[in-house]
Every structure is written in C-alpha cells, then in structure tokens.
C-alpha cells in the first residue's frame with residue numbers, strides 16, 4: 400500500500416461517537432507515489448467519513464507546505480498561527 404490513511408483523533412469529552420470536533424492525524428505517502436493527488440484523495444475521504452459519522456468540525460495543524468496545500472484544497476481555512484519554541488538540553 401503506497402500510503403497510510405489519516406486516522407481520526409477525538410477528545411474523550413467528545414465520546415461516545417466521535418463528537419463535534421475531531422482531528423485527522425498522520426498522513427503519509429511513499430516517495431515514489433507522491434504528487435499524484437493521493438494525499439488529497441485521502442483527505443477528502445476522511446472529510447466524507449467524518450461527516451457521515453457525526454463530526455461537525457475537523458481541525459488540523461501543519462508546518463508542511465504540501466500538507467497545508469492539501470488541507471486548503473478541500474476547504475480547511477487558516478485560523479491561527481503557532482510559534483514553536485525549542486530549548487536544547489545538550490551543548
């Protein structure tokens with residue numbers, strides 16, 4: 400299989416069922432199969448699956464330009480920007 404289907408993560412308070420808000424995580428396509436709209440198709444499949452399972456809002460976050468494009472194509476909208484902070488613990 401050239402790809403992994405994004406999984407759906409829902410907060411425990413949203414259970415039973417998936418509840419109103421859920422987050423698809425972990426999209427990946429093997430390098431030899433990239434740029435053929437596979438990840439886009441997977442994302443659309445997740446949206447359809449979530450809608451038919453009672454999810455009202457999907458949310459996601461990414462620093463990957465291709466992944467941001469893949470999310471925006473089927474309608475995800477930018478809401479906020481996160482600043483990531485790192486503290487190195489070794490010299």
Ligand SMILES: CC(C)(COP(=O)(O)OP(=O)(O)OC[C@H]1O[C@@H](n2cnc3c(N)ncnc32)[C@H](O)[C@@H]1OP(=O)(O)O)[C@@H](O)C(=O)NCCC(=O)NCCS
Nearest residue numbers: 425426427428433434435436437438439463464465466468
């Ligand atoms: C990110 C990933 C899943 C994309 O899979 P894919 O099947 O190649 O994606 P698609 O072909 O459906 O779509 C790629 C889109 O990103 C665009 N893109 C590619 N590189 C880009 C870049 N540097 N900046 C902006 N957009 C870019 C492509 O043009 C395409 O958009 P388009 O259809 O409008 O032309 C794949 O590269 C991957 O597995 N990467 C490693 C794992 C990873 O980083 N996952 C994301 C974090 S969870």
